[in-house]
Amino acid sequence: MCGRYGRRSDKQYIAEHYRLGDLRDVPLEAAPDWNITPDSVQPVIRLSKDSGERELAFLKWRLVPFWSKTPKPPFESINARADNLLTSSAWREPFQRRHCLIPGEFFYEWEQIDKKRKQPYAVALKDDRLFSFGGVWDRWKDHDRGHIIESFAMITCDPNGTMEAFHDRTPLVIEPSDYDRWLADVEPSQLPIDLVRTYPAEGMKAWKIAKLIGNGPHLLDPLPEAPPPALMLF
Template sequence: MCGRFAMTLPTDAMAQLFGAVPGNDLPDVPSYNVCPTTNIHVVSGEEGQRRLGAMRWGFLPSWYKNLTDGPLLINARAETIAEKPAFRNAARERRCLIPVSGFYEWSKDEKGNRLPWYFSRRDGAPLVFAGIWQGWDKGEALVKSCAIVTCAANNSTGAVHHRMPVVLEPRDWGKWLGEEGHGAAVLMRPAAEDVLQFHRVGREVNSNRTSGAQLIEEIAA
């Protein structure tokens, strides 16, 4: 599962990284506590061009009558994404890239207290998650919404949580976006053991109202 992340990369750097045309409605950066239902940066392929735009984090199936009509779908499980009615069409036709600087996961101590950890790439590059998206038109205006694809955790990440986002390497971005034909399903696998690093951070991030660079600073485990 992935339920919170940080994004610190400037918008122009993101657009250059992906060779994407940036939109005019992108969220402010840096943001160290990005929460579900907010707009996030998403790279999609539309009309033969990569576009960097804002989408609501929380996938809206076509049958939802309003934004809160059913469960909040922030993640889509790789194992069932091709079968679930909410996700299967998007998995075939509307895949996207979701860039982040790092993400949070939680473990529990012997008393049941939630202990946050911050995950990022060892090489310092942004993380790029596999995502799916679609438009939802039941409100006053079209809403583009998305979900992060998750898979079983690798051994190192599994020490904190049993699930993890699907992390895509640059060589796989085009395939996931459908620019290189079929075969994207094989990309829905755990990251190699040497890709991620993680450390304990303070419990302040447990509140979705907190912000600031101190949220990702390492503390003693």
């Protein structure tokens, strides 16, 4: 599971990276955030229903399927496993019709040391660039009150060599050259299932960090290495 991520980029940089054009009419800000948590509202890139062009939208990070009876999904839905995208009723339709790109520059995972202790890691691409998690989104409507929730989930794949030492999943990363294919509205037979793949270990780095307390660049500070044990001289 990927349950925390972050980005240094602001709304303007995101607009430039995804070639979104003028965002002066977009009411919300996409400020840098080093500790993005589930249930927060975050920027994603999707295709506009009206124009068919890329748009910046602000969605809740925990997908609420359109068929859910309540705004609280009946299952854990911040992540969608790659191997369930075409078989699960939760993910099949979003994967067929509603892809999105989730801007990020790093994410966090935890290694289970023992029953009581976990060691957090920060993970990023080796060149520290802004990248896109591959995601799916959905729109839920309360038919009695008319309330609408648009939400997203991040797709996860099998771990690569960098991740498998401390975790069993890796978020899907979509390269800029594949943005158009990922977002395109296509027939089920043309879905970009080949893009749902584990990111190469050689392009990723991970390092131990302290507990995630607060929000800011300090969360990415490497954990100091423990000094070697002192030699006992007799």
